[in-house]
Amino acid sequence: MNGPEIDVEFAPELHVFVPRARQSGSVRATTDGVSSLGHVVESLGVPLTEVGVLLVDGREVPFAHVPTAGESVTVRAVARPQQVPGAPLRFLLDVHLGTLARRLRLLGVDTAYESTDIGDPALAARSAAERRVMLSRDRGLLRRRELWAGAFVYSTRPEEQLRDVLERFRPELLPWTRCTACNGMLRTASKDEVADQLKHGTHATYDVFARCGACGRAYWKGAHHEQLEAIVEQALALRAERR
Numbered sequence: 001m002n003g004p005e006i007d008v009e010f011a012p013e014l015h016v017f018v019p020r021a022r023q024s025g026s027v028r029a030t031t032d033g034v035s036s037l038g039h040v041v042e043s044l045g046v047p048l049t050e051v052g053v054l055l056v057d058g059r060e061v062p063f064a065h066v067p068t069a070g071e072s073v074t075v076r077a078v079a080r081p082q083q084v085p086g087a088p089l090r091f092l093l094d095v096h097l098g099t100l101a102r103r104l105r106l107l108g109v110d111t112a113y114e115s116t117d118i119g120d121p122a123l124a125a126r127s128a129a130e131r132r133v134m135l136s137r138d139r140g141l142l143r144r145r146e147l148w149a150g151a152f153v154y155s156t157r158p159e160e161q162l163r164d165v166l167e168r169f170r171p172e173l174l175p176w177t178r179c180t181a182c183n184g185m186l187r188t189a190s191k192d193e194v195a196d197q198l199k200h201g202t203h204a205t206y207d208v209f210a211r212c213g214a215c216g217r218a219y220w221k222g223a224h225h226e227q228l229e230a231i232v233e234q235a236l237a238l239r240a241e242r243r
């Protein structure tokens, strides 16, 4: 192909998607003279969900800009915190992000999660129908145009994933208000109401209970509480330090 050649410089955060940009920060790309700059950037490997501003020779251009020969393009990472206008902030996570889903719910963040692989088209359709930000490490899924909004999850470690999402979107935190199993809202419950779910020791030891309004699951400050408490404390501390 002998189309126009352009230089494309990527923000350091985006080098993970364009390994050959790691050395110099930029790559030389041949375009076809008709494709948009957004398309060119995407075909170099960067999900557009991760792109903030595009500059050509220092001036901001829309994603629809068609590059011409010799242009020098700068690709900036999406701004943080990222605003998602038009709907309350809520998320949809793919099958690989179960631990992150439970932690977001623990913090009271509205988080839908698919525990089976329903396929990219169905995930994208759900994101659109429920206006949920799709979180995934699957670049192909994040390219789908139907998505309401999307974000790449950069780490494979749940602690870093949670920090990344909290820093990027700064959701309101309401710890201990959601069911970690189904995302339903919790309400306080009497011991009698949850008695059928309690083992004898639990029944004797605890007096404060909650129950999920959607699936009925009972909650109390049980065995894993310290570990969960630590996750909540860290998240609240992170939010306080970013204010």
Ligand SMILES: [Zn+2]
Pocket: 179, 180, 181, 182, 183, 184, 212, 213, 214, 215, 216, 217
């Ligand atoms: Zn539930």
